[in-house]
Amino acid sequence: MSRIGKKPVVVPSGVTANVDGQTVKVKGAKGELAFIVPDDVVVALEDGAIKVQPRDDSKRARALWGMSRSQLANIIEGVSKGFEKKLEINGVGYKAAVAGKVLKLSLGYSHDIDFEIPQGITIATPKPTEIVVGGIDKQKVGQTASEIRKLRGPEPYKGKGVKYVDEFIFRKEGKKK
Known part of the structure; x- marks a missing residue:
């Protein structure tokens, strides 16, 4: 069970996030970035936060779960602070x-x-x-x-x-x- 993957990524004010299938586009004061989430992971935008879940219980899905969440957190921090x-x-x-x-x-x-x-x-x-x-x-x-x-x-x-x-x-x- 990924401890990092469990936490939702909060989208701060001034930053807009858009989830379209496996692509997450984030736009902020510093610029715009996009991340394509691997197919083994499900991503959803709920209540002003991005939630990441593994599709199944395979080792690959669990490994990509925490990595995807970290990538999304880095993208949001990058477009807001740099x-x-x-x-x-x-x-x-x-x-x-x-x-x-x-x-x-x-x-x-x-x-x-x-x-x-x-x-x-x-x-x-x-x-x-x-x-x-x-x-x-x-x-x-x-x-x-x-x-x-x-x-x-x-x-x-x-x-x-x-x-x-x-x-x-x-x-x-x-x-x-």
Whole structure:
């Protein structure tokens, strides 16, 4: 029995949800998103809340039940508030700047890296060593932040590289003479 799946997803004021068969369309202040619920799950809009139930008692239906409910909750939160991931750059001479639809990164390589900003994602650099990735789709925001981090992941000796703000880097001790 899914504990997450049992809870209905409350649709807040200012957000409109429309259930059409297996497709759920949600429109809010920040934008519009849609999610196609898998066939193993039944979705219904009742009393200003979206309820999700498994179609049968199969293992697949029970697995998709909680996932579908979480996806719908993320979509509703995205169109009402939006999502944000913060990245931090550590290292001498390492910096970032946004120029149009391109994020320019200097990460200690012999060349600067031009990262194309995907559609539906906003990237801001309040400081040269800070990157804020935002958007309404939680998956896209996380994927974009992960791709930026992958360009120069933090190393364990000095902590140089791109890391999440809340991430802890385990440090290693260097060579001893």
